[in-house]
Amino acid sequence: MTETAQQGIGRGVRLPRSARRAQLLAAAQDVFVANGYHAAAMDEIAERAGVSKPVLYQHFPGKLELYLALLESHVDALVAAVREAMESTTDNKQRVMAAVGAFYDFVDNEGQAYRMVFESDLRGEPAVQQAIERATSASVDAITETIMADAALDRDRARLLAVGLTGLSQVTARFWLDTDRRVSKEDAVAMISTLAWRGIGGGFPLQH
Known part of the structure; x- marks a missing residue:
């Protein structure tokens, strides 16, 4: 409890x-x-x-309304964490690490909030599906805006990179948790950040 x-x-x-x-x-x-x-x-x-x-x-009024209120609060928390990561520094390498870290922190939450967002058994309910999709789309939007501003890419290309970083962070974070945190969170975030940064930083450098 x-x-x-x-x-x-x-x-x-x-x-x-x-x-x-x-x-x-x-x-x-x-x-x-x-x-x-x-x-x-x-x-x-x-x-x-x-x-x-x-x-x-x-x-x-009912179980669905209770579930949705809880789900929306978790989605808001994840999106806020990703946005904060994007705004936390002007150093893009550190931004990537902060973004990856936001997903790892979210899945590592003591209350296992991530299960409602990423593993809900109520995806057939439109309001639930919409909230779950917002968790990804709003995170992608926050990363997209930063990539567009700093790498001088058009929105479609920036968004594709943002989807890649979001997916990489989410999937590896859940795998890390499901495998009993056999790698420390600090090391896991550093490894995945390095993997992402070598692609983004090497191929799409900061534009001055």
Whole structure:
């Protein structure tokens, strides 16, 4: 159980609406990550949060709305991290490392938020699919703008490179986690960043 969910345990405890919502989302994440959407039950989420079902429904009309709220928050966090990586320095080699690191940090999150974004069992739901696609497209957009500005490439070519960096980062980060972090995160990020940088930095240098 996440720390936030644990802190909220106790029926009858009155919390500010924002704190209660955060508590419910933390409890829901535990259940959705463990069981997937279809096997998750609102009863279990309410019990995990230490509230009654009516309290849960006061904040979220149904399981889908709860799932979407949680999913959107994780997508926002990933996109913000990638954007921050792009804005963190004007050194493109360091930008590449920061972008790769953002994906590794995201999958290494204690609450396993990445499973909802990259491994959702509800992709057939249009709103869920749209949110999942935004995780990739908005990350690609942030990287594309930087490549266009610094490498003097047109949007189509810059976007293709951005898709490559995003895909490389996401796939290797998940592989790294699934193989029990046998390589340290620092080394993994450095290796993948070097692989990406030798292609981007060598073939598409910074334009002054």
